[in-house]
Amino acid sequence: MEWLKLIGILIIIIGFLVKMDTIAIILIAAIVTGLVSDMDFSTILATLGKAFVDQRLVTLFILTLPVVGLIERFGLKKQASNLIGKIDKITSGRLLTLYLLLREVAGVASIRINGHPQFVRPLINPMTQSALRTKYGLTNQQVDEKDIDKIKAKTSAVENYGNFFGQNLFIGSAGVLLMVGTFKSLHIKVNAVDLVLASLPVAIITLVIVWISNISFDRYLERKYGRSKRGDEE
Template sequence: MIKLIGILIVVIGFILKIDTLFTVLLAGVATGIVAGLDFNQIFTILGDSFVSNRGVSLFILTLPVIGVLERYGLKQRAVSLIEKLKRLTTGKVLTIYMIARQIAGALSIRMSGHPQFVRPLVNPMAQAAGLSNSDELKESDEEAIKALSAASENYGNFYGQNLFAGSSGVLLIASTLTQFGYNVTGLNIVKASTIMAVIALVVATIQFTLYDKKLNKSHKK
């Protein structure tokens, strides 16, 4: 039980609101000591763990960057771009983004969707496109466009992530089916996923187009 002292240290540290990084490091060192490791082994493990997981922290670094860009006019520039393209509608903007999302998935390009693209770019562009036939959007329209913007991200990500044969999801599905006696490869999974991705794109395009018609109809009234 003494080897679980690290958990106790973490709990106490959080209760006392001690610096999180210090608390975690202290818990790791304490756990290593009671497990019989010397300091060289402990810090080697900590270093290896940091290096192998350093990519996780890169996502956090993008958030303040997006915040600064928003502060200095990212949304305004996105809106200005859409206003220059008069033929673009909300549905077309969201369809284009969903296609881009699926292509990114097929090429195994990481996109951190909602915080990096949907909130600062896709939603403002979709809102601006919605103003192409009206001077002002109702609050209900704004909320609906927000929801559809998030939906385009979710559709594209969910149905596009298995379009790359080397993705973790495809490999997991293939290995699991193989264990149960099914003779499948990653390419087989990609082929099946491609069919579903196309169907999802068609259905989403219909949904976005119907919303365009609904929006136009409400403003004509």
């Protein structure tokens, strides 16, 4: 009968296969698992409520969604594009490399400026697109839709790189403290400073690889749009 308590996993798998609502699937799986574990309904609700309260920081991103809507409504996205539009020598690749550098430096200071909905979508993505249009004197219609998708993908990827490889550059970050606690439970003596020093070379290597990739992306854009610009000038 102990295996019956794993029925929640089966419910989640089936729910995802039939494309049911994610939250509904999880709640159903949790309630069914509690019932087959001889928990009364009030205890199940109390357990779910406690878990929600204990992990309430995870849901704080919901509060940022109205903020993103407001800043886009009042023109921050447009102003960011206009700002980049005034800088002639900036390229899409250079801007992405600069953002990754700022993300990693911010990670060292434990400053959280990141987030796809909060930062990348309303600011970094339009700024990178504006850099492309400004560099080659293009209108929105002259930019290939595939290249717009590539820029969206690269801005999201750079955010992921900065978050993943930069989050352990601060000795008080959650990831570093979790690893210290895990090693301690295994009777392995490791301190937070050692983990940060081990993470630093990885962050630098990531920055170099992304920089090279962005140079390649700039060259691709130059081959594709540079000819048309030179043709217009002639």
